[in-house]
Amino acid sequence: MVFAVSDNGVGMTKEQCESILKKENNPNAGIGIKNVNDRVKIYFGERYGMKIVSELDEGTTVYIRMPKVEEGSYESRL
Secondary structure (H helix, E strand, C coil): CEEEEEECCCCCCHHHHHHHHCCCCCCCCCCHHHHHHHHHHHHHCCCCEEEEEEECCCEEEEEEECCCCCCCCCHHHC
């Protein structure tokens, strides 16, 4: 499944988008998006997670890719 969340704000550069998801501590960015990305990867594997696509003066779209999980199926595998 892929969830997409978009806005029509000021946008970001490619470097800004990449720095949000980096593993290293980034004092210029919050930890929320990075935390969600890390948790999706931990639970489901490296092929899942978040991608940020943005254009300056156009807006930003955040894609979250994760497998479809049916009720009770994931918890029973832990």
